[in-house]
Amino acid sequence: MSPSGPPPDPPTVQAYIGLGANLGDAADTVRRAAAELAAVPGVSALRLSPLYGTAPVDSSGPDYVNAVAGLDTTLPPLDLLSALQAIEQRHGRKRPYRNAPRTLDLDLLLYGDRSLGLPTLTVPHPRMHERAFVLRPLMDLAPGLTLAQGGLEALLARCADQAIRRLVR
Template structure:
């Protein structure tokens, strides 16, 4: 079993509900246990004019292969109405593999650690709720160092329900 961290985001069609449905779907993946979920956070879109995003991170323990998990995540996205028209457009659901154990993955369809996570507060702060800040990523970065270079700006931690 590998500890895997999944970044989740939505800014369309009731984002909080989209994330809750995704969490339920993640917990039902074969050979997988949902080990934890961060609080939900709101953040501005990376592009102007889009609705704010609701983000979270889920921790999974799974024996799925990386590309099999990617396929399963894309199926969950599609089942929740995700349409891939533009790279940075609004979306009902976005599920990204942030970390897959201590593996460095460089496949045409999958890069792990996620290539932009080090500059995204909406990923790092929820991740820090689930992973120890002493966590060393497979590329050598420490989560604690990434947190110090990526300030908690533009994020709003939503109250737990």
């Protein structure tokens, strides 16, 4: 039997990550977290949307700074989730109760066209279509993207009651 050569490279998948923070210097935290994410082995071509300010949704505390990162990855979804959680931990993320204010929140929004319903991960993110703080920055990166619930622009119009402002810094 002849050697078959090196194993094939894992496929590259386009993923989108929601970034948010509302404790400390939230804008700086979001930017640093994006840089840390770009340095994860298996992640490449990271693009970060502009930063947006939003009031907390189903939460409390100061306003949030939100963004979305689009990236290419060869990591399987659970490995990417583990990398996101490790970045959150490095930034002091605590989970004292659901929707508590946070130093950093990283959510895997989309992983290619895959749908996953695991105990630790649901993709597409189950509430992203209801959140202006996800839809507006996602439109900056992928304006033609369509979710199962519809196009981003139409979905964002349904969130008109959620104030969102682009931050200039």
